[in-house]
Amino acid sequence: MTVLGIVVAAVCALVALLGLYYTVRDLSADLVLLGATALLALVWLVLGIALGLRDLGGGHPAPERVTLYGYLLTALLMAVGGGWVGIFERSRWGSLVITVCAVVSAVLLMRTHQIWPGGFA
């Protein structure tokens, strides 16, 4: 699970920096940035499924189950929503929205680690 968490963090950073680069260069989101955003949604989905399966298996009952799934769902929605905005807002600001979503999802990832320090290790 730690590896998966690191992968999600790395993809968050990648998307955030890529989106920032597009914003600074005044570029709208292209298939590279949108692809990276889709990857972000995918890794969050994988992390969510992995945590959900472990929760179902009774390995580590999450102490704050509602919050955990709330965070997972929010992160997934933001990756999808950020990409959606990137498709329809054809300016640098669409790219900035993707950056914002990636940064917020990185914060969510950190919060999940704070709430479940043992559950993630």
Place this chain on the structure above:
Amino acid sequence: MSAPAPTTDAGRRTGRGFETVLIAVYGIFALSATARSLVQVMRDFDFAPVAYSLSLLAAATYIAVTISLVGRGRRASLTRLLCLLELAGVVIVGTLSLVRPELFPDGTVWGAYGLDYGLVPLLLPLIALLYLSRTTSKGPQD
């Protein structure tokens, strides 16, 4: 898959420019503040009634600003009013949380000027008000 958007004279079809970023950030705050306050209120409201009520108030404000921003320019004055209320809320609640910490045994969205959220709650209304004043005085900017 998706056909390229037909470019108009302005070159951009549906672009709202910077407003899109504001809507996105307000939308995220509306969602997270609502979720946080509902979880707090439903779990144990009596533990920190003031803090949880203020979380609900913050959530309602973010939802109102988001909706107002989405309803383009026509309601710029309403948006400005809501942003001023939001700013007042952050400042009052932030100050109250520092002066009367006993009222806040648990955190609230606007506590300590939104420190839980990287002080973004304090900066957000300022940026929104600045954006609104620029667009209304000079016409839509890009």
